[in-house]
Amino acid sequence: MPSNHKPGCDEQMELLVDRVKNGDREAFVRIVAAYQQKVFVLAYSLLRDREDALDLVQEVFMRVYEKIGSYRSGENFQAWLMRIARNLSIDFLRRRKKSDSLSDINLDRAELAAEISDPISYQTNVLIHKALMSIPEKQRLVFILHHFEGLKYEEIARRLGIAGGTVKSLHFKAVQKLKKSLEPALGGGK
Amino acid sequence: MKACRKYKKEWVAYLSRELPEKKAEEISRHLQECPLCRREMEKTAQVLGLAGNFGEELERVMDTVDWESLAETIASRAVEKNKKEVQAPAFPAGWQWRWQPLLAGMFLGLILGGLLTLGLINQRKPHLAARQEPSVSVPEDLLERVEVALARKSTIEYLERSEYLLLELLKDGQNRLAEPEKQAVIRQMLTEKKYLNVLLDDWRLMKAKNICDQIELLFLELNQLSPELSAAELEKLRKMVEENQLLLKINLVKKELQQSEV
Numbered sequence: 001m002p003s004n005h006k007p008g009c010d011e012q013m014e015l016l017v018d019r020v021k022n023g024d025r026e027a028f029v030r031i032v033a034a035y036q037q038k039v040f041v042l043a044y045s046l047l048r049d050r051e052d053a054l055d056l057v058q059e060v061f062m063r064v065y066e067k068i069g070s071y072r073s074g075e076n077f078q079a080w081l082m083r084i085a086r087n088l089s090i091d092f093l094r095r096r097k098k099s100d101s102l103s104d105i106n107l108d109r110a111e112l113a114a115e116i117s118d119p120i121s122y123q124t125n126v127l128i129h130k131a132l133m134s135i136p137e138k139q140r141l142v143f144i145l146h147h148f149e150g151l152k153y154e155e156i157a158r159r160l161g162i163a164g165g166t167v168k169s170l171h172f173k174a175v176q177k178l179k180k181s182l183e184p185a186l187g188g189g190k
Numbered sequence: 191m192k193a194c195r196k197y198k199k200e201w202v203a204y205l206s207r208e209l210p211e212k213k214a215e216e217i218s219r220h221l222q223e224c225p226l227c228r229r230e231m232e233k234t235a236q237v238l239g240l241a242g243n244f245g246e247e248l249e250r251v252m253d254t255v256d257w258e259s260l261a262e263t264i265a266s267r268a269v270e271k272n273k274k275e276v277q278a279p280a281f282p283a284g285w286q287w288r289w290q291p292l293l294a295g296m297f298l299g300l301i302l303g304g305l306l307t308l309g310l311i312n313q314r315k316p317h318l319a320a321r322q323e324p325s326v327s328v329p330e331d332l333l334e335r336v337e338v339a340l341a342r343k344s345t346i347e348y349l350e351r352s353e354y355l356l357l358e359l360l361k362d363g364q365n366r367l368a369e370p371e372k373q374a375v376i377r378q379m380l381t382e383k384k385y386l387n388v389l390l391d392d393w394r395l396m397k398a399k400n401i402c403d404q405i406e407l408l409f410l411e412l413n414q415l416s417p418e419l420s421a422a423e424l425e426k427l428r429k430m431v432e433e434n435q436l437l438l439k440i441n442l443v444k445k446e447l448q449q450s451e452v
Contacts, residue, residue, distance in 0.1 A: 129244065146206065175238070
């Protein structure tokens with residue numbers, strides 16, 4: 001799992017961003033290294049395809065490099081970057097939705113191998129991914145950040161720029177909806 | 191039952207260890223006493239357990255990625271792409287703003303002038319006009335498609351120039367958009383929009399018309415800018431751009447227009 005954002009690294013990140021603005025490639029490598037796993041978690045949770053997720057990570061950082069001039073000093077860099085990641089993931093999902101129905105899971109070779117080696121776990125993951133894609137975007141984002149990136153409510157609130165209470169409520173609603181759609185798989189009925 | 195309802199909303203936070211100690215103890219006590227809540231809580235825990243499975247899959251996939259070389263590759267590609275764009279700019283700085291509209295005007299003038307001259311010549315030589323008349327017949331739908339294509343092209347150009355102006359607004363720390371030179375550009379964009387309105391009057395371009403109208407509103411506001419404009423007012427305009435996601439919408443509409451077939 002990617003390491004969580006530490007409060008002390010904001011200033012350091014600002015310095016790196018300034019260096020990137022002046023054309024320093026090494027500084028950009030450090031920024032990519034610091035955030036690529038966080039972006040990957042978001043991308044993989046939405047796409048559940050390793051190669052697509054890696055493509056998206058690359059697309060996000062290309063855009064970050066292109067737009068770094070518009071980043072205003074003092075702004076929360078991580079939130080700015082993750083906003084780009086979120087917007088591009090939505091575009092990516094739309095493009096994918098056009099080419100094939102979202103509910104159809106693409107079975108490539110790697111996935112078939114996973115299904116054969118551990119069918120129960122594979123099916124469970126297909127189910128949870130499908131259920132995750134059916135809930136509203138903000139609830140899904142909170143769920144991903146909490147469960148797959150291991151962030152506490154307070155950190156999620158900071159990253160998304162919303163109140164801690166809102167995070168708690170979005171998380172609750174997300175779990176309720178997931179519970180509802182997974183009910184048959186969990187043994188159904190009340 | 192009332193207590194159950196009260197605790198129900200806290201279950202997820204309780205299982206995620208996000209509750210203060212006192213509250214968590216209170217819920218633990220309630221769970222010991224209430225079998226109904228215990229059953230529901232177990233179901234919730236099952237869902238979170240499934241999420242854990244997916245989390246494990248994610249970790250396994252992440253272990254297969256060479257993060258160090260990925261960062262290097264991405265940085266190299268980004269720098270390379272940027273270098274190419276800087277080396278070969280579409281137009282030299284200042285070119286677009288100053289000369290493009292003038293050239294477009296001259297070009298349009300030449301065409302109109304040519305057509306008028308041709309009309310006059312034909313009027314003077316009716317036998318010539320009569321001889322040429324049957325040779326050209328253009329299907330109506332082709333003309334319509336050409337018109338729509340022209341409208342798309344003009345709209346894309348307008349959106350591109352608007353995007354640059356908006357980016358300048360977002361970046362601008364010293365309110366440079368209030369300078370006379372920039373104000374002239376904004377006025378020009380407003381005039382251009384009036385011309386565009388006629389072209390955008392087609393159901394296929396409704397979405398583009400909508401975003402162009404939003405931009406026009408913003409330009410009208412920007413046209414009121416004065417050098418003494420307060421930072422708060424400028425910030426308000428920036429927020430307007432950001433909250434309406436104007437840049438994103440511009441890009442989407444641009445892409446759509448570029449991808450549409452004539």
